[in-house]
Amino acid sequence: MNGLPVVGDMKAVENVAIIGAGNMGSGIAQKSAQEGFNVQMVDREAQYVARGRSIIENFLQEAIERRIFSQDEVNGTLGRITDVVGTENTAADTDLVIEAVFEDFDIKTAVFTALDEACNEGTILASNTSSLSVNALAEATGRPDRFVGLHFFYHPAKNRLIEVIPAETTSKDTLERTVQYCRTLGKVVIVCKDRPGFVVNRFFVPWLNEACLLLEEGIATAAQIDAISCKAFRIGLGPFGLMNLTGPPIALHSTDYLAEQLNTSRYNGAQNLRDLVAENAMWPIEDESEYTQDQYTTVSERLLGVVFGVAAQIVEEDICSMEDVDRGAKVGLRWARGPFEMMNRIGVAEAYRMAQSYQAIAGEAWTLPAFFKNQSDASTNWDFSYVDSSVEDGIATITINRPEAMNALNEVVIAQLTEAVQAANADSNVTTIVLDGAGKAFVAGADVKFFVDKIRSDDIPDIETFTENGHILLAALEDSTKTTIALTTGLALGGGLELALACDYRIGTRRTQFRFPETSIGIYPALGGTQRPARIAGRELGRWAVLAGNFMNAETASDLGLVTHLVDINDVPNCIKDIHASGKPDNKYPGKPMNENSPVVKFAKKFFSDGNMAALLAGSCPDGFDAEDKTVARQLKSLKFTAPIGLAMASERIDATASMSLDEGLQLELQGLDRIFSTEDALEGLSALIEGRRATYKNA
Secondary structure, three states, rough: OOOOOOOOOOOHHHHHHHEEOHHHHHHHHHHHHHHOEEEEEOOOOHHHHHHHHHHHHHHHHHHHHHOOOOHHHHHHHHHHHHEOOOOOOOOOOOOOEEEEOOOOOHHHHHHHHHHHHHHHOOOOEEEOOOOOOHHHHOOOOOOHHEEEEEEOOOOOOOOOOEEEEEEEOOOHHHHHHHHHHHHHHOOOEEEOOOOOOOHHHHHHHHHHHHHHHHHOOOOOOEEEHHHHHHHOOOOOOOHHHHHHHHHHHHHHHHHHHHHHHHHHHHOOOOOOHHHHHOOOOOOOOOOOOOOOOOHHHHHHHHHHHHHHHHHHHHHHHHOOOOHHHHHHHHHHHHOOOOHHHHHHHHHHHHHHHHHHHHHHHOOOOOOHHHHHHHHHHHHHOOOOOHHHHHHEEEEEEEEOOOHHOOOOHHHHHHHHHHHHHHHHHHHOOOOOOEEEEEOOEEOOOOOOHHHHHHHHHOOHHHHHHHHHHHHHHHHHHOOOOEEEEEEOOOOOHHHHHHHHOOOOOEEEEOOOOOEEOHHOOOOOOOOOOOOOHHHHHOOOHHHHHHHOOOEHHHHHHHHOOOOEEEEOOOHHHHHEEEHHHHHHOOOOOOOOOOOOOOOOHHHHHHHHHHHHHHHOOOOOOOOOOOOOOOOHHHHHHHHHHOOHHHHHHHHHHHHHOOOOOOOHHEEEEEEEOHHHHHHHHHHHHHHHHHHHOOOOOOOO
């Protein structure tokens, strides 16, 4: 549901205000400022605002010490935060105001009453809430069409998940602008209906309470239940450890709220949880954690059963898709797999049995959806969709919706994307196709684990088939009679960048980042990466981008011509409309960079010239260049850390652009796959990437 079209006259959010400077509010303010928004941090007294700024400063100082941010970056972030005392002093022209005060309906509505008076008519009001009814809050404001619920997950500067909850009265423009703001923060967005617990808390909170009930029944100790949970759910911290971390009172409040709102007595907070909160104590989790097989079976099946049943209830109530349920678990809770993925792994029939067993305990108020039973009876796995499509005013927007994996390309994504592009090509009402990626990335390359697994099992033909299917997808874009646009407004790496380059145009913003990492991970780009960059910007620039794997920011990508339209985030919708009106380019492959005066272009044309390639491939500095020069040294170092075979094969294929047609060059890429993936260096480079270490190549 997060692949919303960006077509229209939508004005992007630029100026935000956060009401409440506590841990959550200061975190939202920090993250917004980090991503370039102008932020007002508002609280009712100067001391609270000062405390919020101190929280941010301490957080960022730690980030400097850990080399996550530079001092200049931190100064820039802090400089974008303005301290404001009093909600009534929020700037009238603020685009979006996010209330992040105490979870109390009356307190929140009082804040919105003040904001209605302080802010202009066009300001969007949002409430950061984990439990309150968004519809009820919207009715309490003077602008129900410009109101939306948000559920940031703690810590908002680190956790990538956000639930966006439109009220029944929320306008389409309000929702689209809010989602765009959240995506600009780098968040994985779940748009969901206003139901108690929304998505994640709907299954997570009963999971916590069920752990308390298991303890109360004497099935196992808190330490044993945590250990069993960590194994069954592949997580790092069990339910009791998590409650100790976030605070048992929050768990008690949340589960009592769900019990009341859903009329489900099973969710009433366990008595041991109530006693613990009353005593202001923490769960004892330092005990012996070894358990018996019987304990493991009982605990794991109860906890899995409640999660599977609630996940199915969420989908039946049309709160969100099963893909988004899984997304919430993996991104928000950092589970290795989502509920529906776990069901597929153990078998849907077995999962249904566990949910049925839990139903027998929970009572009649807790029911299992018919579609869950039907899937169980059929003994088939759930099918997941990772591509969303919509058509509006002749523009088909196709969104790769796998943000939890940075939209990485795997066999399923390639197949679903190909189907969507072919459907748009066949639609006579469509004249323009826009490719987009949900979350922070456009596409962060191919799924590397797939390559490693296939090499280790000696199934390299499967890699060849996967790549051939990728070429079919890119050909559907390359040869399309429609105007094709890639929204590369975030990260595009490897196969993702190759996908974008098959389109007629690529729209970028200041957050755009490109890179071809293949030669540094033992292989070469085989989805047109050795062909299209050179045909767009010239062979020298193709070598600079591909052989040395240089990072390209938005400006550099634009100078090369890999980004065809570099615009402000506000101007993306209008840019799409302009391209839609103008149609396909006269010359997609000019063979020269867009900006000949760029310092990068000038250097690359000399350094990666035909005459220097023998020296560079041999690992030496070309004549006429100083190896001590910083720019030269950086390129030599990059080339030094590449796989020699992959580097040579990539260079050969870039050279072929001088004498071969694009189709011939693409075939040459495919013809080398068996050779490159059979090398020891390919397995070493790809494995090193997964393992987070530097590869050691043997030229073998």
